[in-house]
Amino acid sequence: MKYNTELxxxxxxxxxxxxxxxxxxxxxNVYTTVFRITNDEYIAEDVVQDTFLKVWMNRVDLDEIENFxxxxxxxxxxxxxxxxxxxxxxxxxxxxxxxSSLLRIYSNTDYDVQDKDFQNLxxxxxxxxxxxxxxxxxxxxxQYLKRKEVAQILNVSPETVKYNIDQAMKSxxxxxxxxxxxxxxxxxxxxxxxxx
Amino acid sequence: xxxxxxxxxxxxxxxxxxxxxxxxxxxxxxxxDASLKDIVEECMLEAFYTxxxxxxxxxxxxxQILTAIYSSSTKTRNFTLSKTLWRWTSVAAVFLMISVPLIxxxxxxxxxxxxxxxxxxxxxxxxNQTRVEDSLVNESATLEMVDGTKLYLPTLAIGTKISRNGLxxxxxAQNELLLKYELESLHTKIKNAHHTIKTPKxxxxxxxxxxxxxxxxxxxxxxxLPYSFSDSSRNVELSGEAYFEVVKDKRRFTVFSQKAGIRQxxxxxxxxxxxxxxxxxxxxxxxxxxxxxxxxNLNNKKVSWLKPNEIATYRxxxxxxxxxxxxxNLAWINNIFYFEEEELDNVIKQISRWYDVEFKDVPDxxxxxxxxxxxxxxxxxxxxxxxEKTYAIKFxxxxxxxxxxx
Numbered sequence: 282m283k284y285n286t287e288l289x290x291x292x293x294x295x296x297x298x299x300x301x302x303x304x305x306x307x308x309x310n311v312y313t314t315v316f317r318i319t320n321d322e323y324i325a326e327d328v329v330q331d332t333f334l335k336v337w338m339n340r341v342d343l344d345e346i347e348n349f350x351x352x353x354x355x356x357x358x359x360x361x362x363x364x365x366x367x368x369x370x371x372x373x374x375x376x377x378x379x380x381s382s383l384l385r386i387y388s389n390t391d392y393d394v395q396d397k398d399f400q401n402l403x404x405x406x407x408x409x410x411x412x413x414x415x416x417x418x419x420x421x422x423x424q425y426l427k428r429k430e431v432a433q434i435l436n437v438s439p440e441t442v443k444y445n446i447d448q449a450m451k452s453x454x455x456x457x458x459x460x461x462x463x464x465x466x467x468x469x470x471x472x473x474x475x476x477x
Numbered sequence: 478x479x480x481x482x483x484x485x486x487x488x489x490x491x492x493x494x495x496x497x498x499x500x501x502x503x504x505x506x507x508x509x510d511a512s513l514k515d516i517v518e519e520c521m522l523e524a525f526y527t528x529x530x531x532x533x534x535x536x537x538x539x540x541q542i543l544t545a546i547y548s549s550s551t552k553t554r555n556f557t558l559s560k561t562l563w564r565w566t567s568v569a570a571v572f573l574m575i576s577v578p579l580i581x582x583x584x585x586x587x588x589x590x591x592x593x594x595x596x597x598x599x600x601x602x603x604x605n606q607t608r609v610e611d612s613l614v615n616e617s618a619t620l621e622m623v624d625g626t627k628l629y630l631p632t633l634a635i636g637t638k639i640s641r642n643g644l645x646x647x648x649x650a651q652n653e654l655l656l657k658y659e660l661e662s663l664h665t666k667i668k669n670a671h672h673t674i675k676t677p678k679x680x681x682x683x684x685x686x687x688x689x690x691x692x693x694x695x696x697x698x699x700x701x702l703p704y705s706f707s708d709s710s711r712n713v714e715l716s717g718e719a720y721f722e723v724v725k726d727k728r729r730f731t732v733f734s735q736k737a738g739i740r741q742x743x744x745x746x747x748x749x750x751x752x753x754x755x756x757x758x759x760x761x762x763x764x765x766x767x768x769x770x771x772x773x774n775l776n777n778k779k780v781s782w783l784k785p786n787e788i789a790t791y792r793x794x795x796x797x798x799x800x801x802x803x804x805x806n807l808a809w810i811n812n813i814f815y816f817e818e819e820e821l822d823n824v825i826k827q828i829s830r831w832y833d834v835e836f837k838d839v840p841d842x843x844x845x846x847x848x849x850x851x852x853x854x855x856x857x858x859x860x861x862x863x864x865e866k867t868y869a870i871k872f873x874x875x876x877x878x879x880x881x882x883x
Contacts, residue, residue: 294769294784297547298746304543309531314524316532317491318508320501326534330542337546354525358518365508409548448541455549 286344292336293343300340304333307350311357324364327454331364332357334455399461406456414449421446479507484520492529616833618680620646620654621673623704630654630682643704644672652680658687658705670704676717678833681809686713689724693810697755697830718753720810721745734761738793740775750783751807757826761791764806772796812853814860818846821868825879832857837880842868 291299308329316325335356336343346352407418413435420431421442428446432439487504490496496504507513533539618630622642630648633639638647640659647655654674676682676698684692684700688711694700698717706712711730723730725747732743734754741761743752748768754761763772765783772781772789774796781789781796788801808815814831816824824847825836831853847867851860861872861879873880 290782291769294782296746296769297543301543304539305533308539309533310525312534313529313531314492314527317494317529318488318504318521318524320491320505326538326542329534330545333542334546334549338550354522357525358521361521362518444537447538448544451541451545452548455545459549 289343289346289349293340295340300337303336307353308333311353315357315361319361319365324361324368327364328357328360330451330455331360331458334458335360338459399457402457402460403453405460406453409456410449410452414445414452417442417445418449418453479503479513481516481520484513484516485523488520488524489527492524492527616677616680618652618676618682619674621675623667623670623672642672649685650683653683653685655685656687656702667704671714672702672704673699674702675699678829679831686711688726688728688730690730691722693720695719695753695809695830715752715754717755718751718809720749720751720807722749723747735775736761738776739791741791742773742775743770744773745770753806755826755830759792762806763789763791764801764803766803766807808850809853814849814851814853816847816849816851818848820846821870824864828857828860829879834874834877834879837878839881840870840883842870845869 288299288302292303311332312325312329315328316322319325332353336353343349407415410418416435417431420426420434421428426434428439428442432442435442484504484507487496487500487507490500491504508517510517534542617632620628620630622628622644624642626641628639628646630652633648635648635650638645640646643659645655645657645659647657649655656672674682674684674694676694676696678697680696682694684694686692686702688706690711692700692713695718698715698719700719701714703712706728709728711728712733713731714733716734716736719732721730721732723745727746730745730747732752734741734743734752736754736756739761741754741763743750743763745768748770749766750768750770751764751766752761753764763770763783765785765787767785769785770783772783772791773779774781774791777795779796781798783789783798786801786803788799788806790797790799802817805815805817814827816827821839821842825839828834829836834857845868847864849863849867851863858874861874865871869883871882873882
């Protein structure tokens with residue numbers, strides 16, 4: 282067995298080392314399965330993050346879950362289909378509105394980004410980022426600079442810019458997901474990271 | 478219309494990475510087909526259990542995901558006590574770098590000579606000196622270093638900073654010390670070398686340890702720090718009582734306590750908890766405020782995990798976990814005596830630790846319980862008169878001794 286009740290109990294108490302062990306034990310299967318089925322590594326990565334975020338958020342109840350593995354896979358499956366559905370809608374939307382709509386999404390004038398609550402949440406998420414990530418995010422995502430340009434401005438390597446923006450996007454996604462029941466746009470943030 | 482078998486087959490082809498382009502296209506079509514939703518979802522769940530070569534995410538990505546998850550949660554619950562706690566200590570903690578004459582002397586006798594000015598400059602007799610010596614030893618909070626150097630903490634001016642034996646000691650406020658390791662001591666490992674901080678009866682200290690953790694050391698207590706923390710652990714030893722706010726880092730923080738029949742280790746990574754380990758109490762208690770700790774019974778190697786608001790009571794017979802009364806167990810930090818259905822026995826133990834008195838002729842009155850919440854600033858005589866009203870007893874104070882008259 283890859284896990285035991287003691288490990289789950291420790292996670293339920295908020296033990297991050299135990300959570301890491303749980304993550305190590307289960308994320309490869311979640312990642313591989315979703316990657317093979319969707320043929321999209323970005324979706325698979327997001328599913329892993331969203332799934333384990335849900336585990337962490339519900340950790341106090343872990344003790345009461347009888348079949349953890351089944352519970353975990355059900356969550357992962359539901360998240361996968363959710364993302365696929367949103368992705369389909371989104372691609373459709375892009376096809377209808379054209380690529381320029383992306384810019385409008387980011388300038389907060391279109392689509393469900395108009396949602397005030399979501400805007401507030403997004404701003405909060407950005408504010409919570411460490412300074413380096415915040416700078417990187419703003420230059421890349423709000424000022425539409427290229428990665429190389431950002432690297433020059435911040436005087437770091439393009440790899441560092443990539444690392445910082447990856448972490449920023451993940452943190453924003455996790456924060457928004459943790460604080461809103463349904464997060465249509467943020468679920469799709471990885472699309473943006475691919476386009477910009 | 479495809480049947481479940483067909484969809485299962487396509488799933489498997491993908492899982493084994495053997496699908497053709499046509500099969501991939503077929504599956505994509507089914508995945509998006511609302512009328513097949515139930516079957517597809519069922520197959521997907523089965524796919525998780527199918528045997529397949531597995532890949533992990535790159536380590537960087539794993540770390541990023543975990544960081545994102547941990548940072549997403551709303552700030553950790555603020556423990557209400559800690560907001561009001563120690564407010565008085567934050568008053569004007571001015572960090573002046575004064576160079577003080579070294580009032581640290583290994584030789585106690587020299588210390589006493591320096592101290593004679595306390596008696597209004599009058600020359601003190603040898604007998605008096607002995608008395609001062611006794612009272613210094615008994616009443617001062619001290620920090621004893623590896624080499625035997627003893628700092629008498631009340632004699633240090635606020636702001637004083639002393640660097641010795643690899644330890645930087647700064648008195649940041651009344652009854653507060655900031656402790657840091659000097660860089661060189663971080664790279665030196667000396668076994669069985671310690672620094673010891675002691676509080677006398679009636680005096681509490683707030684310590685900031687070299688790792689940033691905060692320890693509120695109650696009266697009549699002792700905290701032993703190693704010469705340096707290692708790369709993998711932060712080990713301290715406690716006798717008496719302390720409230721710990723341990724800063725999270727990768728090194729485990731361990732508090733060791735022992736007395737006859739009881740040997741305990743409390744291990745944590747980052748959390749807030751209280752340990753009471755007085756040798757004259759029947760038991761050691763560990764109260765968890767937030768996070769998680771495990772309490773090791775070193776006698777039988779058993780480990781107990783504590784959840785927030787739980788208390789582990791360790792008697793020579795073993796460890797019991799129960800629900801904690803945080804207000805009661807941590808009242809001492811707020812400078813309050815908190816007696817709730819307390820037996821006389823426990824009441825006088827707490828009083829004698831705070832007022833430095835000894836009770837004589839204590840009767841056994843297990844039926845009578847005391848309920849009271851009283852500031853620790855109260856005069857001993859006033860506190861005793863409150864207690865007299867509960868128990869059918871009278872106290873008589875004679876010097877440092879309190880006699881109980883039934």
